[in-house]
Amino acid sequence: MAERNDRGTRRRARGELEGEVLAALWAAGGPVAAAAVQESVPGTAYTTVLTILTRLCEKGLVTRRREGRGHVYAPVDDRAGVVAAGMHSLLDDGGDRGAVLARFVSELSAEDEHLLERLLQDEQRHRPSGPA
């Protein structure tokens, strides 16, 4: 029983890590080495990152290419046009379809924009070690 629970939580954590590695690859904007990925997913072992990258390659979400002495990885998007269009149709619908998405941020008014910029600046100033 305990073992199953343990495995259950470990599997979930692995799924989350997979997401984070994928996010890091997309954020990099070009092919990067596993070491660079590991840097942008803090608190992960290099071998774990390699395992996850391999799994993502198997799923066809990531491509691996030999470069110099190692490999570089890049995200794959095979159905870009279709999928992006679908996402826009989801987001642009202001009615119920828009309401069922738990969106990260909602729209801003011009006033909100100024307010946010000020909040960000204040926060930066008050951070003890300065912008990291």
Added chain:
Amino acid sequence: MYLPLLVSAVLAVVAPWAGRRMPPHAGAWAMTCAAVVAAGTWVAELAMLAFTAVGQLPLVAAQGPWSARVLAAEDPVDREFAAGCAGAVLVVVVSVTVASWRRGRALVGAWRECRELAAGGDLAVVDDPVPAAFAVLGLPGRVVVSSGMLRVLDAGERRALLAHERAHLRHRHHLFSLILHLAAVVDPLLRPLERAGAFAVERWADEEAGAVVADRPLVARAIARAALVSSRAGKAALAATGGPVPQRVRALLAPPIPRRDAAAAAFGALMVACCVSLAITAHDTERLFEAAIHARAVATAQGGAR
């Protein structure tokens, strides 16, 4: 007879105010429960008031074992008013059916569209320069983020964003918003509560993200940056829901809200008051019908004896 309407109206007014003064997790729960109780009381009371008039209709009275004449004489509720209540109950039933159908279809539609996406773990990335991020309910749920959004955030901010959306999925926040929405459809007085509840749900996910990355200001930065780039990308304006983002950022930069037992007690007391007043009215209505039933029984007995 009208007490439950009054108590549920008071609950509708007090709940958003008290909920905002609680930690978001507790506030979201309290406000959702309050919405259910207030909407339930509202519709049950309307139905009871309506039935005192419906029971007097000759067609209905013929079916029931009560005397329509005695009911009409004893009924303290104005007949036009009760007829209005009957109309209101009808409107509520129709609008709740329509609203649940719409929301349900939208949830299924969003889930279908996201099922198509190839996902690594729980994350699906869409290659699109327009910054966007959202969570879609499903089994399992999905976090969908555009590459444009991932590129403007740094490593820590990306983690904060993912943690926020995962919190929505883990705690079934879609259900909270569905319940709040339907309650507001039942009772329009609950619309401010729907908004306050939706905000509390966002703040809940923000605070959970803050706990996951162990840095609340980091989450605040991620939200502010994401909102600013989304807004600059000039996305087609959706329903104007401006306002909550700066509040969320400000709340994360301020110390966390401490637990407030007084607010929780206010919620509890009002919800109990709702239920008690409803029970009293139910009892009164029952007595009213009992009197009418008794009158009818006596009349029939006398008629039979003659």
